[in-house]
Amino acid sequence: MDEQRLRQLYDAFNSRDIETALAAMTDDVDWPNAWEGGRVHGREGVRSYWTRQWAELDSWVEPVRVTARSDGRVAVDVRQGARDRVGAVVGVSRVLHVYELRDDLVARMDVEEPTAPN
Numbered sequence: 001m002d003e004q005r006l007r008q009l010y011d012a013f014n015s016r017d018i019e020t021a022l023a024a025m026t027d028d029v030d031w032p033n034a035w036e037g038g039r040v041h042g043r044e045g046v047r048s049y050w051t052r053q054w055a056e057l058d059s060w061v062e063p064v065r066v067t068a069r070s071d072g073r074v075a076v077d078v079r080q081g082a083r084d085r086v087g088a089v090v091g092v093s094r095v096l097h098v099y100e101l102r103d104d105l106v107a108r109m110d111v112e113e114p115t116a117p118n
Contacts, residue, residue: 001104003066006076009106010063016054018047030108057082057090064094074099077114 005024012021022043025031031046032039035057040049053059059082067075076099081092100108 001074001099001101001106005104006066006074006099007063010061010076010078013050014060018050021050022047025106026102029106032109032111034111057084058087061097069098072101074101075112 001024009021009024012018012024025043025046028042029046030039030041031049033049035049035053040046060080062079063076064079065077067077069075076097078095078097079092080095082090084090094114096112096114098110098112099106100110
């Protein structure tokens with residue numbers, strides 16, 4: 001999956017275009033539930049998780065930098081944030097989204113803390 005397609009995944013999430021976002025994932029995708037804890041599995045698991053999240057939070061993600069790792073995974077430095085239903089900022093942070101791909105689709109995503117610049 002090239003950088004442009006990953007950025008399109010983020011655009012789809014931000015615009016709540018769930019069908020486009022899910023189409024970039026394998027049927028058995030393994031996805032972190034960073035909001036409630038744990039992990040969700042499969043496209044329907046991600047759909048359910050995001051639907052619950054979006055009902056409570058207006059969350060957004062902005063990819064800052066995309067880096068290929070030597071093990072074949074792709075790391076995306078992300079600025080993310082959320083507002084509650086009345087518009088108050090709940091938080092803004094930086095994280096790394098690390099993708100494992102299969103057949104050019106997202107098979108797994110993990111969230112890591114960004115490393116400090118040298």
